[in-house]
Amino acid sequence: MSISILKTGPLATIQDLGRYDGAQWGVPLAGVMDIPASLIGNLLVGNSPELATLEITLGGFSARFECDTVIALTGAVAPATLDKQPIGCWRNVPVRAGQKLKIDFAPAGARIYLSVSGGVDVPMVLGARATDLAGHFGGLNGRALKAGDVVPLGQLTGPAPDAQVRAPERGDVLRVLPATEWSAFSPAAQQALLTEPWRVTPDANRMGANLAGPVLELGQPLDLSSHAVQPGVLQVPPSGHPILLLPDAQTTGGYPKIAQVIRADLWRTGQFRPGDTMRFVEVTLEQALAALAEQRRWLAQLENQLKWRV
Incomplete structure (x- = not known):
């Protein structure tokens, strides 16, 4: 077979x-x-x-x-x-x-x-x-x-x-939580992340997607040791252009993290293609957990409807 x-x-x-x-x-x-x-x-x-x-x-x-x-x-x-x-x-x-x-x-x-x-x-x-x-x-x-x-x-x-x-429907909005180094970024960078559109560049694959948009600057210099990262993290290298990490991404990195896409929206990150535009919206931890619970209920309902046996 x-x-x-x-x-x-x-x-x-x-x-x-x-x-x-x-x-x-x-x-x-x-x-x-x-x-x-x-x-x-x-x-x-x-x-x-x-x-x-x-x-x-x-x-x-x-x-x-x-x-x-x-x-x-x-x-x-x-x-x-x-x-x-x-x-x-x-x-x-x-x-x-x-x-x-x-x-x-x-x-x-x-x-x-x-x-x-x-x-x-x-x-x-x-x-x-x-x-x-x-x-x-x-x-x-x-x-x-x-x-x-x-x-x-x-x-x-x-x-x-x-x-x-x-x-x-995928839509163009990804909900995010502030990441560990959120407070290290300038107020202008924080505002830009949440108000400006971000375009997926051709430099995108299963490891990550480079996003084009405003330069995100730190409020002050930051020297980080390599630390754990995961899919959905938005890392910001010295260029100031964020990188959205995807499933094949490395497990550690040294760039500061400005935000994390919530788990309920991670599937959407896999459906953006080069040239597509996304926007980020900040939510609370309680809202992120509620969104995940809602997604799990939806999948459970579908499973009950679709489950079949020989």
């Missing part, structure tokens, strides 16, 4: 929920950049949430299925066909052996998830199947997928009922 890769587009990797226990050893989180999209994709095809999917950046992907299965496309909504017949996103679709899937480039959003019944069956490395591109491990031989690859699949879960989910 497998998928034969015909074309990958800019980047396609095998990802799951990531390596949450590796930071103490300097191992990045990795994993999918849009967790709700991956979770819902797995639900749509009858998988447990931790199973691996294919993360496809922007689109331009095609593959042939070597077995009967069920698939779902979630994340960025892209035109897609199965044997040249249009199929929808955010729903499950039965597939027959020999059929070819083509995913065109998404008009908006950055990452598309291809979930397949049984999940992508590659070896676990350090507790996950996620591809760590910098470390060259996980996924398929620790690298991005390429044409000619054969991706193994797990056992088909069973026949799925027709199901569809409404795609959540």
Whole structure:
């Protein structure tokens, strides 16, 4: 049971929920950049949430299925066909052996998830199947997928009922909490972060996104030792242009941190593409926790609606 890769587009990797226990050893989180999209994709095809999917950046992907299965496309909504017949996103679709899937480039959003019944069956490395591109491990031989690859699949879960989910809206706002060095930045820098638009530059990948906007200056010189960082942190290097850290980011850094994207909004960071503009809004810790609880309730409701068994 497998998928034969015909074309990958800019980047396609095998990802799951990531390596949450590796930071103490300097191992990045990795994993999918849009967790709700991956979770819902797995639900749509009858998988447990931790199973691996294919993360496809922007689109331009095609593959042939070597077995009967069920698939779902979630994340960025892209035109897609199965044997040249249009199929929808955010729903499950039965597939027959020999059929070819083509995913065109998404008009908006950055990452598309291809979930397949049984999940992508590659070896676990350090507790996950996620591809760590910098470390060259996980996924398929620790690298991005390429044409000619054969991706193994797990056992088909069973026949799925027709199901569809409404795609959540990304919007352009990311809610943030002040980070450790917030007070070290000048009042003008604090105001600029929260009032000015920030554009994702072409210098963006799974490690982080450089943002273009006003220069954020410290109120006074600050010399920091390397310290722990995590996805969602906004680091500010000497240039004054912030860097938004993403799942493949290093686990330590020495730049001052001005803000942290709240956990409920981390999925949105994975759907911004170069040229997109984002805005930051400060919230309280209580509001951040309430947003996370609301997101978890929404996902639990979907799970109850979509859960099916053989």
